[in-house]
Amino acid sequence: MKIGIVLYPTYGGSGVMATELGKKLASKGYEIHFITYSQPVRLGGLTKNVYYHEVAVSDYPLFDYAPYETVLASKMVEVVKRENLDILHVHYAIPHASAAFMAQQILVSDNIDIPFVTTLHGTDITLVGRDPSFEPVITFCLNQSNAVTAVSESLKMDTYLHFSTKREIHVIPNFVRQQESRFNNLEEVRSNYANDDEPILCHISNFRKVKRVGDVLRMFALVNAKVPSKLLLVGDGPDRYDLEELCSEINLCERVIFVGKVRDTKHVLAISDLFILPSETESFGLAALEAMAMGVPVISSNTGGIPEVNIHGKTGFMSDVGDVDDMSKNALHILEDQERKKVFKKNALEQSQKFDVDTIVSKYESLYRDLI
Secondary structure, three states, X not given: OEEEEEOOOOOOHHHHXXXXXXXXXXHOOOEEEEEEOOOOOOOOOOXXXXXXXXXXXXXXXXXXXXXXXXXXXXXXXXXXXXXXXXXXXXXXXXOHHHHHHHHHHHHHOOOOOOOEEEEEOOHHHHOHHHOOOOHHHHHHXXXXXXXXXXXXXXXXXXXXXXXXXXXXXXXXXXXXXXXXXXXXXXHHXXXXXXXXOOOEEEEEEOOOHHHOXXXXXXXXXXXXXXXXXXXXXXXXXXXXXHHHHHHHHOOOOOXXXXXXXXXXXXXXXXXXXXXXXXXXXXXXXXXXXXXXXXXXXXXXXXXXXXXXXXXXXXXXXXXXXXXXXXXXXXXXXXXXXXXXXXXXXXXXXXXXXXXXXXXXXXXXXXXXXXXX
């Protein structure tokens, strides 16, 4: 099978999952062709059965904005014809699904019939899709896709709620690679950030308002007042300046470490005792799943798809959005009893195994075969 994968190549969850999906399929012998405007950050070096096709967008004096969707559709047509692709899999609705439909119709004129799958990851539905100017296009693309998948039941229900589509939506969740969950020299690495008796709390995000990173700092202040701890903030984004200001206001700068962007966050998670995810909304909660795959319990909000990943009272705890008092109470409940913490860590790791890459990728394989 020859599969074209269209994605955003950045650090976002949709791009990460699409890249890892392609790499796993390639390891199983499928020929994978990534189509996007720059090399995906998780792609790495040369990999057998993996090819990258750059979508080059030129500046035209006639346009205020480069016509990426049109150029992308043209590139998809080119790659399908030259590489004899069997199927296209586009991640994120705008503009990938609309470009896929355009490419599909162009190819029909050349007597080439190729199906395309649209995978919804979250903000394409919960944020971008709720803009009235996008709604007709997204609805049309959903209805024209040969198959639609969503990464959680919550996102599936949101899609049906906000768009007039009767297309069946298959829920295929995100996944993790279990075999990458162990590292050496952890004690030495950990000692660079905290003393042996200090728990490490961790948060990883793009520091946007929806992630509510300020809540991480506020709940950490309550935890640290009772159990001296360290907080690792991994990532960067528009809220970073405000977070640094808040850190100074509550006198926690010596306890909070802004790590910045990290390409492979598993090394950070491996030295962490708790992962904090207080987001206003999460269509799945990939960051929580990646933490659990490292045996790290999760303190989270109870919004969106997070309850499908983090099991309250077993793999961690969930609270209402913004309830930092409850989050801190739950964090202390785990941290103050070492045996209890071990149970939560074990449960988190076991829960993550339900989302093992082999289990999830096989669902995509079945979907591709049905369509072809």
